[in-house]
Amino acid sequence: GPSGVGKGTLIAKIREGFAGRFGFSVSHTTRKPRPGEVHGEAYNFVDMETMQKELKIPGRFLEHATVHGNLYGTSQEAVEKVRQRGQICILDVDVQGARQIKKIHSDFNYLFIAPPSVESLEKRLRARGTETEEKIQTRLRNARSEIDFYKENVDFFNDVLVNDDLGLASSRALDLMRSWYPELVQQAMDAPDERVLLVSCFVMLRVVDLGGCLRIPTSILRSPRFIGGP
Numbered sequence: 001g002p003s004g005v006g007k008g009t010l011i012a013k014i015r016e017g018f019a020g021r022f023g024f025s026v027s028h029t030t031r032k033p034r035p036g037e038v039h040g041e042a043y044n045f046v047d048m049e050t051m052q053k054e055l056k057i058p059g060r061f062l063e064h065a066t067v068h069g070n071l072y073g074t075s076q077e078a079v080e081k082v083r084q085r086g087q088i089c090i091l092d093v094d095v096q097g098a099r100q101i102k103k104i105h106s107d108f109n110y111l112f113i114a115p116p117s118v119e120s121l122e123k124r125l126r127a128r129g130t131e132t133e134e135k136i137q138t139r140l141r142n143a144r145s146e147i148d149f150y151k152e153n154v155d156f157f158n159d160v161l162v163n164d165d166l167g168l169a170s171s172r173a174l175d176l177m178r179s180w181y182p183e184l185v186q187q188a189m190d191a192p193d194e195r196v197l198l199v200s201c202f203v204m205l206r207v208v209d210l211g212g213c214l215r216i217p218t219s220i221l222r223s224p225r226f227i228g229g230p
């Protein structure tokens, strides 16, 4: 999706929603870090000369693009690192990047994040306060062409998500991940639940009570949760 549509925000929500199950591949970029962005976490920040050299190495990058005068790229190594940790890899790329990756990996899932309108996108870019007026205008022009690509190539994407209300969009994103990766649902069902905790409490209370140190009222012990009775 276009710059400022909320890709980073929604990726964070997905990763929070399925703790440890999704990994974010770290892209390379020649753009300058924004305040608070850490090298190797937000991006691998490199200079133009280094990036151009690395792009010439066959198989080093899955995709690369020049966006707003800066080079961005996803290395094969970044994706492999995430997979080796047993995580589902999320790639945060623009439409140009997605088109290159799809030539190699048609088996990946492609999600287009759309703004409710170009006007709302403009508001968000301004509110984020990270761009100059000139950059905002360039990003809006690019956004219009990305939205046009989506409209003309709906089948390119496995799905589209309109990032309107953040709470609703996040919950739709989580539902979509559950439908794409059913193992996420299975793992949640396999996780220990409160019944295990209750049984442990019961066993502990019984042991303590047998020692005569604790008097548990019989009304509690007879409650249906305390299966063993007094």
Ligand SMILES: Nc1ncnc2c1ncn2[C@@H]1O[C@H](COP(=O)(O)OP(=O)(O)OP(=O)(O)O)[C@@H](O)[C@H]1O
Binding pocket: 001, 002, 003, 004, 005, 006, 007, 008, 009, 010, 124, 125, 127, 128, 163, 164, 165, 166, 167, 169
């Ligand atoms: N649903 C939403 N409603 C209002 N504001 C939002 C919503 N989603 C994200 N934002 C805000 O919009 C701004 C842009 O979001 P974000 O940085 O996640 O976009 P992005 O698509 O990752 O942009 P870029 O590609 O430029 O990195 C941020 O300030 C974010 O807090």
